[in-house]
Amino acid sequence: MAALTEEQSMIRDQAKSWVTEQSPVQKFREMRDSGIESKFTPDTWQAMIDMGWTGILVPEQYGGSGLGYLTFGVILEEVGRQLTASPLFASAFVGASAVLLGGNEEQKQAILPKVVEGSVILTLAVDEGPRHSPKKTKLVAERSGSGFKLTGNKTFVHEGMTATDYVVAARTSGEGEEGITLFLVSASADGVSREAVTTFDSRGYANVHFDGVTVSETTVLGTVDQGYRVLEALLDRARAGLGAEMLGTAAQAFDMTLDYLKTRVQFGQVIGSFQALGHRAAGLFGQMELSRSCVEAALQAIDDDADAVPKLCSLSKAKVGDFLHEMSNQLIQIHGGIGMTDEFDAGFYLKRARLLEPSFGNRAFHRDRYARLLGF
16 A cells, blocks of 8 residues: 555545545435436535545645645545545546646636636546547547637546536547647537436436537647647546546445455355355455555656656556456355345446446556557
């Protein structure tokens, strides 16, 4: 485990206490059953804002606390444990990172304080098909007067229905890595439309359509045609943060399974005393600790601005993806028949796992990327 500072430990304990007492998985069940369109409750989101979580990455001069990625990661892990739904990851982690990486001073002054106070929900719109492939961006941004005109579609946008603004990856020229530009686009701009995507993890994804949306030159994040470098750095941060949430989801699934092994009696003894199940639990614990090392190494590398950030972020996403997939399966299998019922919480973890795994690149994507970065 990473050696957390006293401040990071306090924030982790605060997050653990809050999600356990104020936003347990039962609250997620209530949200799902309510059919609320936003897929999160305003009270939950406001509580996160009040606790200062939306400003963890934002420097003090823009209204945040500037505590870094590892600090945010310990919060995301606890949020993942109770499946707490909110725009925290999409806006305060990914959206804020986009502005920090590519924004000029004017853009930072205008946007970051609003992200911290929650009046702006800023999310990344990058994927255009069923698979994560940022180099194949086709959404077109054509020169139009003193600005650009955007035409195309984005799929599975995190918190896409409640976002007030989008960071949109568009193609201004060329192909592949060349000619990609990032734009800040208001969700209320003429030509922007969106439709909710119903997913079995009950979260707020959307497909967003851009039909000749006119934006000015001032909405460009970074440099025209040179946006891929910023986009890749942003995606690595998204992968590292999502890895922390995945770790929390998997760790809670492990804890639920371990508790069951210690209490379920069969054939006159607790089932955890059976050697086969004991060995299985030990193997899962080893996978969990290895995943934790990878997740924390990626987040710490971002804080340190290390050269190994791309490799460590792909390693993190791949390893924790392996563990989450296996752990969510074992959660269901070891619980047996009850694990298959909607009344029991295990199904929520399996469903969430299956939607987290492909987000920002599945395990195969990151194994391939990791190998290429190592020179294979």
